Amino acid sequence: MPPADPDGTRSGHVHSYETGGAVDGPGVRFVLFMNGCQMRCHYCHNPDTWKQKAGRLQTVAQTAADIGKYAPFLKVAGGLTISGGEPLMQAGFVGALARRVKADHGLHVALDTNGALAGRLPDRWFDPVDLVLLDLKHIDPERHQALTATPLAPVLDAARRLSRMGMPLWIRYVLVPGWTDAEEDVERLADFVAGLPTVQRVEVLPFHNMAAYKWEAMAGSRYRLADTPAPSLETEARVRAQFAARGLFTA
Secondary structure, three states: OOOOOOOOOOEEEEEEEEEEEOOOOOOEEEEEEEOOOOOOOOOOOOHHHOOHHHOEEEEHHHHHHHHHOOHHHHHHHEEEEEEOOOHHHHHHHHHHHHHHHHHHHOOOEEEEEOOOOHHHOOHHHHOOOOEEEEEOOOOOHHHHHHHHOOOOHHHHHHHHHHHHOOOOEEEEEEEOOOOOOOHHHHHHHHHHHHOOOOEEEEEEEEOOOOOHHHHHOOOOOOOOOOOOOOOOHHHHHHHHHHHHOOOOOEO
């Protein structure tokens, strides 16, 4: 467990802020994008966050002060979402920041994570977190490895553990034609999610290639999905219905 960092001197690499986020948790939110991610998802819309040390180096105190400027509004309108990249790549900084923001401003704190690194952290690390937005990429181990370059098992272990802890979960699933839209795969995923008692909703996110320009700007990177279309409305409706059939609220 990282130290509490009461003076806010712990540093982290921050990619960017969004001060009026409306799609990363309930209400209107301050979204903090951290640098660093161990996954290499073919459809990633923030590949510019992959390198951990490419962002601004800030202390907890500096970042908390930036968030604090909006705290009176955020406390009634929404809260703080810590995203990325993968925020658990910088768990010491993120944990200290979440505690600082909770203590200073009483904000609702959401964590947007792929979950793969959660196994490194003790349960108490999650004490200041009110909601986890858990990004599930695929339910098949081989397809998950091919899609993300990382194993599936730690992600599913994190989902089960967080639910056992009583953590509210929003599941996020990117619907990519030819990769994540197979009916049998969605059935298996829906069964798994339905077995997590603390899931509040499932967000089915249609694939888009609006981040292609970011890939093109990255030396040595190839955007594999440049010719992949957005999913059809019929496919979106079918996938949402598969989750809804298990009593899961879908968005």
